Amino acid sequence: MPSKAEELTGRFAHTKHYNEKPDxxxxxxxxxxxxxxxxxxxxxxFIPGLTYVFYGTWKEHGTYxxxxxxxxxxxxxxxxxxxxxxxxxxxPGIGRAISRKLWGLYGVKAVDMAKDPDKLxxxxxxxxxxxxxxxxxxVEQERTQQTMLALTQLFAGHNLPRDxxxxxxxxxxx
Numbered sequence: 001m002p003s004k005a006e007e008l009t010g011r012f013a014h015t016k017h018y019n020e021k022p023d024x025x026x027x028x029x030x031x032x033x034x035x036x037x038x039x040x041x042x043x044x045x046f047i048p049g050l051t052y053v054f055y056g057t058w059k060e061h062g063t064y065x066x067x068x069x070x071x072x073x074x075x076x077x078x079x080x081x082x083x084x085x086x087x088x089x090x091x092p093g094i095g096r097a098i099s100r101k102l103w104g105l106y107g108v109k110a111v112d113m114a115k116d117p118d119k120l121x122x123x124x125x126x127x128x129x130x131x132x133x134x135x136x137x138x139v140e141q142e143r144t145q146q147t148m149l150a151l152t153q154l155f156a157g158h159n160l161p162r163d164x165x166x167x168x169x170x171x172x173x174x
Contacts, residue, residue, distance in 0.1 A: 005152060008054045008068045009076060010035055011083075015043045028067075039070035040163050049086055051076040053145070055152040055165070072152055072165040074145035077111055084110050091137045093120075093130025114138055140174070147174040 010031030019026040027041040037054055046052065056070035078087045081103050088099035088110060101124060102110035113119055115138045117131035126134070151165035161167070 005055055005071070006057055006068075008035070008037070008056070008070075009051060010037075010054070011051045012046045012048055014048055015046065018043050036064065036067040037070055038067055039073070040166075041070075041073070047086060047090070050078060050083055053149070055148070071161075071163055072148055074148045075141060076145070077142065079108055084108065087111065088114055092133040093126055094134050098124050098126065111138060143174040144169060 008031075010033065013030045013032050015027060015029050016036070017028040025040055025042045026038070027043060027046075028036060028038045029041075029046060030036055039054075039056060052073050053076050054068060054070040054073045056068055056072075059067050059069045061067055075087075078084045084103050085096065085099040088094050088102060089096050091114065094102075094114065099110070102114055105123075106113045115135045117126075117128070117135045120126040120131035120134060121128055147169055148165050151168055155164055
């Protein structure tokens, strides 16, 4: 009987190993606290310092010890200044300066505020096209996380491919 899928949340520290085979990308990363995570992913999908939710199972490796083998993962909406500013600066149209101003005015609510293109234009003088692109990207990130969680729960325990939630989202969207 397959192991029941679990959820692990942690701040990504760095990539330890990456297999670059185009048809079989495989990454071993480390979370803060020295927790090893491994699964089908590429290094550009992770940003050190941001928090991710991993879905998978714990495995015991003979040499490397306990590791979390993930079948899918999502970026968790950040909650501290460094993470919020890093996350927002990834959004189209928002750089480091604006992300810091957003944090200064709104704190942990900065991400929610950045989803409103009218506020971005009015309060930060962000051009309309960039403000709309930022808001759309942030909403899409949130929807992807919700869909990944729902699909992972739906497929758990059915002996389906580990990366099926990611394949479904890539093929059909959220």
